Amino acid sequence: MEKSKKIQILKDIIDIESVNGNEKAVADYLADLFKEYKISTKQVAYDTDRDNLVAEIGNGTSKVLAFSGHMDVVAPGNLADWTTDPFKADERDGKIYGRGSCDMKSGLAAMVIAMIELVEEKTELNGKIKLLATVGEEVGELGAAQLTKEGYADDVTSMIIGEPSGYRIIYTHQGSINFSVASKGKSSHSSMPKLGINAIDYLIEFYTKANHEFRKTVYTNDVLGDFIYNVTMISGGEQINSIPEKATLEGNIRTIPEYDNQKTIEKLNEIIEDLNKEKECNLTLTIEANKLVVKSERDSDIAHIAQKIAETKTGQKVPLLGMPGTTDAAEFIKAKNTFPIIVFGPGNETPHQVNEYVDVDNYLDMIEVYKEISKKYLYM
Template sequence: MTTTIESILQYVDKKEVVELTRSLIRIQSVYRPQVEGGNEEKVARFIVDYLKNIGLDVFYEEVVPGRPNVIAIYDSGLPGKTLLFEGHTDVVTEGDLDSWTYDPFGGEISNDRIYGRGSCDTKGNLAAAISAVHALKKSGAPFTGKIILCIPCDEEGMMIGIKDFIRRGWADGVDGAIICEPEENQLCITQKGAIRIVLKTHGKMAHGAMPLTGINPNTRMAKLIVELDQLEQKEKQRLGEHPYLGWPSITPTILQAPVKGEPQINVVPAQCMTTLDIRTVPGQEHDQLRREIEDIIERLSKDDPDFTATLDLIEDRPWTETDKENEVVQVVAQAYRQVTGKDPVYNGVPGATDGTFLHLAGVPILTTGAGDRHIPHHADEYVDINELVETVQIYTLSALNFLK
């Protein structure tokens, strides 16, 4: 490290990022629509106060009642590029409390790790981004352009927060974005796409002793699922294993019959439903994949006059890919080398992130942050403190490299 870098990184405060992470964990932000306060509002208001105390320009924008986005700006006052850091406020459910050794909302420290829901995904990395901007502000290091902290709700759901952020024009003119997610500080330059589909086969209710008086939607769904498995195998053979993302997949996740009403062992249901969680890799066209599923339904209908199925596309998130030569990738790679003295490890994100929609809005993205990438959504979720501090340092120098 040069003297200049060292003089800037001395403002990275380990205690700040640790205590901010713990504070964020302790404010529950699981979305529970049937529970009063079961949303991101409390944690968002805490963040607003924290950012105002730092001296940033802060905006609080409600996406839907109780589910706000927080946006903060650190502006150099000089013309230049815009860098965005993105980290969401919502976390997934803690699940069965008996499966936890630590209080999921306690922010406890043990063996140099912070435990709790969101420690890894992604309150630790949100705290790292905030701490990085604070370090830059305290250092007084000169830069051009501005930094935007994008802190949206609902990343774990339908991503309404980032969609609203983009719809309001905040992404306009952003030159690069760092998506703050747990990736062991690896540089993720690609991520899988996601298609969510609800399939229903339609039959006719009947007595289980006299099934021929009805139409069984379950056997029709079974044929459809077998065809979908064959489509997945065909796509795997066509594309091979992606070096960062692995294999594409077509996964039936929920299987339910009847769709409405109470199931009974001696009753043929009127409907059967399955949901598909389809994960795509570069080289797959989502419209083409959907048409292939529709073609399967059409073919099965021709073979069986009693086969009737409907397809409802409920979400479409394309895969993303950012070239290694893109400036945002280059500056983060440079920061990684400056902090660690090593070359970065490149990888891909196995799922979608809010960066998916920033990419669609024309913003080059790179995903990186602290945390074991296999720990999110597990019981006893944690983040290593030393790795988290390293993340703050990488974020800090990435901003300076980008906005020099």
């Protein structure tokens, strides 16, 4: 494929505004592009105007290398802070600017183009490459959860997620839990507190106990760092001279293998059950999001192949690392079989920022890198 066309494809999909929605327009665009090269695709609807996209090339089922990328982007933030329109890709100084240029329409486009070029060049593949392009990654990995539930990842033997890592390969990332605790009391006049139950008092008991529990020892992982627990929002009470009937708090937890999601949720439940038993309080826990820790092997074939090829192709050192954030991998690891996952895609430190960009060279390099990884992985 011509270089100018590769750049145009990326620009075209940046121009499609897909802020947590409208991913179907991106899926339609990519499906049409695949069709030009006689590659069939399947669109898996999540909701109105929200389609995931699945495409396959190659033969056999002995090895299935999945390429995955999300088609949604985050909101552009303050438009006045952008030098150019975030939904009109702008190429200047060797960079392409626009919302999603880095996170992660460049990774997605690079994967799609790599597949097309492998077909164009009639490369014999001893196995399959499967694209799993998802909706709603930024708001809870919705598409990845759906595709996994519907079995689309069950035959995968290795996966690359093209999130922006630059010339670094991520093989493990933290899990994440969003939770809330509601305290239900009984209101009464503040001059007659004995007639009521102070919901704030008991919420604070939970707050203190949980802080103590989750911070009394430092749970840490060599690669991912510390287990992190924080209450981030709190509210309660209705009126200054009433004993509060309701109070709630919300928090975010970043988990690691040494203190994983299951253990964390069990501990939260235990604290709440104990308090509800001991006192007259009525606390309830709700888990709003539960994204698992991803702990692929550092020594997987896919990690080694990717590292070696990337270093040879780019002449840069490409380290294998862990990262704090979460990705669609947290859903794909729920597939029937376990398989190693790496996060490796073009990009830099600008995701979710104004004036987000990707280096054109990095984007074009990654197309070659994905092709080489595919050839090597599917020939081993």
